[in-house]
Amino acid sequence: MKIAVFWGCRILTGQYAYEMSIRETFPQLGIELVDLKEASCCGDPVKSLNRFAALYLASRSLALANQTGLTDLLAPCSRCHFTLSETKYLLERDAETREKIEKLLKEENLELNPDIEVWHVIDLLHDKLGLEKIKAAVKNPFNGLKLATHSGCQTLRPSDVGRPDNSENPRKLDALVEALGAETVDYAEKLDCCGYALTFSRPDAALSLAGTKLKAVQELGAQGLVTVCPDCHLMFDAKQKNAATTVGAKIELPVIYYTQLLGLAMQIPKEKLGLQLNQTPVQRLLVV
Structure with a gap:
């Protein structure tokens, strides 16, 4: 099983043990992790300041996952997982906002894929792996x-x-x-x-x-x-x-x-x- 992974900010700047343990255990379970290139923040910290900017940052992460050619994205951080899931949910229901974001993503040659599925450690291991x-x-x-x-x-x-x-x-x-x-x-x-x-x-x-x-x-x-x-x-x-x-x-x-x-x-x-x-x-x- 091959899956893209979005680590977020907290794990990479302080909670190193979470990343270390995932990188050690998942390959032994047959899960190959593919890091996103040029990943940024999930957008959650700026929600209260600029809602559209937050949506764009989350959308950018989803588009980076699409760039890997994979349709499964692991977000071990619960806050990142929620932000990405919420953004996916909102864009599926708001065509006008989705069009604005897609236009901005094209400037980086990025594209959203509605088939990207966002996983947490819990459901990836429990539901998908078993x-x-x-x-x-x-x-x-x-x-x-x-x-x-x-x-x-x-x-x-x-x-x-x-x-x-x-x-x-x-x-x-x-x-x-x-x-x-x-x-x-x-x-x-x-x-x-x-x-x-x-x-x-x-x-x-x-x-x-x-x-x-x-x-x-x-x-x-x-x-x-x-x-x-x-x-x-x-x-x-x-x-x-x-x-x-x-x-x-x-x-x-x-x-x-x-x-x-x-x-x-x-x-x-x-x-x-x-x-x-x-x-x-x-x-x-x-x-x-």
């Missing part, structure tokens, strides 16, 4: 390990745009974790936001949201939290100490990308998966 292939790749199953999952807001909502999993009862990430031999736990706060959206306007509230969720997962007895979104991972991993202080709790919960966990199950060396970049005690997961 759980059986995941299970077949496991060499070191996590038997006895109890984990909680966090899919993230933009991975699930709004559902009318078409999201990777059910917005009310997401189960695909759980199924992917269980395919590695681990047990997943449900918890009341599963659909709650990580707080990232409030990082710049209300940093105290952002940390409170992250801390409340981490505290709930830890008190439930889960041995770790599995993520698939770079923004969410940042809140739960890098900001865990500050989040714990904000909610007045002692929290020492390992936070790991699903692709890192997958790589460990495939016996890929932890350094190649970027585990040394995680700021929570993920080493605990190595001795379970």
Whole structure:
């Protein structure tokens, strides 16, 4: 399977472990990644300033995917995935805006392809690759390990745009974790936001949201939290100490990308998966 990949800004400028673990695990699953040439931002950061500019940037990424000759595009960042999916949805329904964007794209000799399908890590592995292939790749199953999952807001909502999993009862990430031999736990706060959206306007509230969720997962007895979104991972991993202080709790919960966990199950060396970049005690997961 060959698929174009749009990394976005966050992964390439801070969440290196997500990229590293995807680049290590996917080829071993038979997925060849084709990077977009001259890729730019997905457009999300400028939505509030210039809606058309945001649509153009997202459209440009979709057109770059078309330039590869492939019809499948992987966007591991949930915010990028949502922005690209929303743009595709809007252009299919707004002919006037689509014509304006297509005219601008022609200046770069780029062209949109309505058949491009945008994938997230969750639905690519669960729906397109399949759980059986995941299970077949496991060499070191996590038997006895109890984990909680966090899919993230933009991975699930709004559902009318078409999201990777059910917005009310997401189960695909759980199924992917269980395919590695681990047990997943449900918890009341599963659909709650990580707080990232409030990082710049209300940093105290952002940390409170992250801390409340981490505290709930830890008190439930889960041995770790599995993520698939770079923004969410940042809140739960890098900001865990500050989040714990904000909610007045002692929290020492390992936070790991699903692709890192997958790589460990495939016996890929932890350094190649970027585990040394995680700021929570993920080493605990190595001795379970």
